[in-house]
Structures are given as structure tokens and as C-alpha cells.
Amino acid sequence: MFQKLLSYFIPITIYKKNSSVSKRLEVTWNNGELVLDSRHTNYSYGSLQRILRKGLKYIGFERIRNFESVLVLGVAGGSVIKTLTDEIKFKGKITGVEIDENVIEIAKNYFKLDAIPNLELIIDDAFEFVLKTKLTYDLIIIDIFQDTMMPNFLFEDFFIQRINDLLNVNGFILFNTMVITAHQEERNLLYKSKFNGNYSLRMYPKVETHNELFTIKKLAR
């Protein structure tokens, strides 16, 4: 395809839409790859996909393949979901929760997420969803950004407790954060301190310049 070829020399944006959550959504051919960006950052595919793939590698592809259920909070174009299905060959149930219906439309039209049979997409605020769901999960991926901003609820005790309750024993949380300021660095250290001996937590700083990943394993109830 001509646009794909040309994009090795210059990025080509093929779709733009304003969004109240992300300010702006753009679908762009970049270096031969179709990516989804918000106004100031990459949302899906490109560097974001590499970051979460690393997180999944830390947990272990083999281990993940044996899981039964995965919850993805923050779907965007669904690049981590593609890594799960195409690379890891995960066959269990995937539930994706995304607040922005414009994003879901893009995910279906440009990234073919509706062709994944074991994926259920839910348009909802992740905070509301975790209050409502009655199911538990083996892997919970938290990847919630509003452009470059991470909502505060992600770091608050109430949400952390609720996520911990939804996680099966021997299950993992993969949490993607952005750290640019000293304040955000402190915020992440405080987050780390909230997990007691029932959890095994690892921090992976500077995964790709500004991203810090957490993997958290639940050892016991």
C-alpha cells in the first residue's frame, strides 16, 4: 500500500477526531505501522505496544498462555490485546474496558478488534466497572491515560483494594505508568509501599524513556 510505504519517510495521518477524554485522536501510518495517538502521546501500537509487551515478557508468555481470564483497563487501539492473541496465542477470555466510544469505533474500524472471538469490549469508566463486576481475573492490565495524564483514582487505596479483590491467587497485575516529574516518582514509590507480604511487586523503571511498569503477583488471599 502506497501510504504504508511512504510512511517510512514521513508519518501520514489518515483519520482525526476530537475527543473529550483524549483531546484528539489520530490514526497515523508511521514507519510502515498503523498507530493510534492522542494529542501529545502514543496510545496504541508503536512504543506503547513495545512497553506492554515487555511487561508481559517479565510475567512470562508461557505462564500467561495458561491463564483463563484477562482484564484490560484502557483498550485504545488494542495493541496489548493483539500481543496476547497473536504473539502469546492466548485463548482464554479477554475483557476490555474503555471509557471513550470514539476510541472503540477506531479500534474496530482501523485495528479490527471486533474480529477477535475471545474478546468482550465494554464501554465504561474502569473505576465504575471494577465496582460492578462479579468476576475475578488471572491477569489485570491497567493502562489508563487521558492524553498524558493518569487519573488519581488509579493510585488511591479504594481502587487498589478493589483490583486486588478481583485478582485470583497466583495472578498478576501489570500497571503502566508515566514518570516525568519528581512528584510522579514519589507517587509511584508510595504506590509500591501499599502492597504487603501477600504480594510480590517489581518495578521496571525507564522501560521506554518515561514509562515505569509494575508487575504485582498475588501470593495469597
Ligand SMILES: C[S@@+](CC[C@H](N)C(=O)[O-])C[C@H]1O[C@@H](n2cnc3c(N)ncnc32)[C@H](O)[C@@H]1O
Ligand atoms: C495508552 S491508551 C491504552 C492502550 C492499550 N492498552 C493498548 O494496548 O493499545 C489509554 C486509554 O485509556 C482510556 N481511558 C482513560 N480514562 C479511562 C477510564 N477512566 N476508564 C477506562 N478507560 C480510560 C483512554 O481513552 C485511552 O484509550
